[in-house]
Amino acid sequence: MSLLMVVAILIAALLAAFLLTGWMRAYALNAGLMDIPNARSSHDAPTPRGGGVSVVVVALVGLVWLAWWGALPWAGLVALGGGGAAVAAIGWLDDRADVPARWRLLVHLLAGAWVVMWAGGAPALPLLGVEWAWSWFGGLVLVLFIGWLLNLYNFMDGIDGIAGVEAVTVLAVAGGLLWWAGAAGWALVAGLLAAASLGFLVWNWPPAKIFMGDAGSGFIGFMLAALAVLTWADAGLTIWAWLILLGAFIVDATLTLVRRMLRGERFYEAHRSHAYQHASRYYGSHRPVTVAVGLINLFWLAPLAVVAALWPAWGVVALAAAWLPLVALCLRFKAGLPE
Template sequence: MAVLASAALALGLGVAFTAGVRRIAIRLEYVAHPRADRWHRAPVATLGGVGIYAAFVATLLVVQPDAAAALPVVLMATVLFAMGFVDDLRPLTPYAKLVVQLLAAASVVASGTRLPWFDEASLNALVTIFWLVGITNAINLLDNIDGLAAGIAAIGSGFLVVNFFLSGQGEVAVIPAALAGAALGFLVFNFHPASIFMGDSGSMFLGFALAGTALLSEYGRSRNVSAVLFTPVLILMLPIFDTCLVAVTRRLSGRAITRGGRDHASHRLVALGVSERRAVLMLYGFALVCGTLAVAVRFVGAEMALLVIPAFGLVVLFLGLHLGTLAIYDQTDRVPPHSTILQALSDVHHKRRIFEVLLDVVLIALAYYASYLLRFDGRFPPEQFVIFVETVPLVIGVQLAAFLVTGMYRGLWRYVGLDDLVGIARSVGIGVACCAVPVFWLYGVGGMRGASRVVFVLDAILVFLFVGASRLSFRLLRSLIGRAVVAAPGRRPVLIYGAGDGGELLVRELMNNAHYGFAPVGFIDDDQRKVGKHLHGLPIYNRDGLRDVIQTLGVTEVVVSTAKVPESYVQQLRDEGVSLKRMRIVLE
């Protein structure tokens, strides 16, 4: 009850305090003016962090939770709020802010609160300081588009509440509940279009409070190692992901990491044609998936967690690669790389084959590991674990050699099709067969001490699924994001005449390229066998009902995808008052 009461109270206070702060900020002219490296287009009130902090502290004073362990975190988060408030009024140097962050993090560690990742106390202390400072700055960087940082902070705090309840720490759960409520109260005014920004006072406070509160969980210190390692990281995966994406892409493009810009994950989604609101909602969804996985990790054994977490990490990696390849930076805005390290990184970036091989090493190992878990019902018998450890280098080496010999590294992921999947199946079949023979010869077949035939059957299936999915990942992500782009406001609804090969080619082109400004809403076709079916998720309509379709869907333009349409049909379209365009493929 105390948790719900604190969340509700903080929400109400957050709305009230933020509204008051906004009025005062406007009256005193504390507003953020549009800049080239910022996203907003009109002056917006700042100092919203004051409303967040005031709502949080007032809630704790009223509820008075019995959570002494959280006191150092709350006190140091207050220090970060004060520093951010000063920075909002009169900007501080990055080095001064970093020093204060380090001192605050060291104070929390000195109080005994730290990550229990290692046996060595000094190593845990260093990692904890890095965690606190890193997440604080990650939330600060995440505050780059309306509603994102506050929403992600609320989601992360909500999952921390669940985490504490599952750990039997209901009294500590009041802290993230109040944090979530305060962030949601602020979000009422900060969601697109924002009327107030939180400033550094809000982002620094939220970041440090989130990072510090995540350290207070007692679950896993003596039971499940996977929960200790992965729960806080997964709950705060989005700010970590965004920070890594920005740091790597800026570094590889020759830009200073500390320099602001429109190159965050949210900006890249918008650059693809997704609306600002939908981009933020998509990132909310990503955070919800990460938080759900963090909770699920608590209920599986360490063996299964070692499979699920790396697999999810690969999904995040593919998402980062897809977003990171977008041309965001102006060529005239690049800083020439001078360091040999940067040039080496840039060279590796362009050598895609090296990445493919390293990726396949991980995929082959994961598939082999998963095959044992599936064969032995989610557990790893000691005898079989020995076989796995001793044979995994052989399996990786032989299968990589098979991939290389059969030419699997010659394809382009962006255009992977059925022929490529057939080639992958052939390469996988050859590779698994070639590594199964020596394993059977070395360890025998059957029994708990021998190699399992079922393991290699499962391995062939899983390697094909994993490798195939990795090659299809770019097309899948383009399709998912393309549908969000089509739904973006401001795009003109358009019908495609012809649901054949030309229509299929045209709809993919329109979905994958936002600059056309079209939103395909359906097809028109004369073939009655196609009417009522769907192509790329879009319905196919009969030409005879064209007038009703145009009126219902609000269509003003039709794109003809085939040259086989009779002129009388084209004239009928003109008579309906729609604008006509033709797709042409010209060979010269």
């Protein structure tokens, strides 16, 4: 596939997501699909929701097109498309009817198992010069990883633009690493998702004109986790690189969850105690926090992800170097502590 065709695909995905998000906003306003602020919200005005459906539609159509043209293995389409459609569908229902958490979690774990099955199980884990064949245990860990990442992406989608910035920057860097590794098809998939997320982000940039909704946030979180597993298995991009790139979201969400559980709080209830939420109140605006996440991803995490990709055996060391300052930053902004 020529470079001109690649550029055309990415521009088409961006424009399609932009236009579809605008249509979704008009539909949400007419149908009364509004996010009404409450005591746990980080916004002040009623705002249309469900805009993330545009990313879902553009991504799924784009994946089918890429598989049809031979840029994406059909197994990759089945793994990503099947699991992603299921996650988006349960999220869409939850946006409208509050599906019980146990049923959402069941769908999430089944989608994770679906991906791991198509990946052929857990690849050997490079760990300080040793290739650890972790067999069924590794497969279980990866299923839980996918389930956790798609849920934490929903938790982290709490201020304007942050989920879109995370998706665009992580996927753009991952796409570059995959292209460098010779996995052009997977790089194009990452680029497609980044372009679709950017089309949505234009509408969600602070102050947001529409929110993503559970369908969109769960879908993007799933796609990021699924790509991490599938490209590790098929293209050799080590899981350490993906964990580093996703560090801003993983560290904040995980540290917040642990601290809330240690205080005996119900971790699944809505709250405003993530580090990024404390930071947005401290600065009196969503924009500086959203911009900071993008800068951290591009100028701190991306170089360390390159290190992990070049020297996979030492990826865990690069991961520790990447995450420790993030832990300190989240503690500085009181992750998991009440207001």
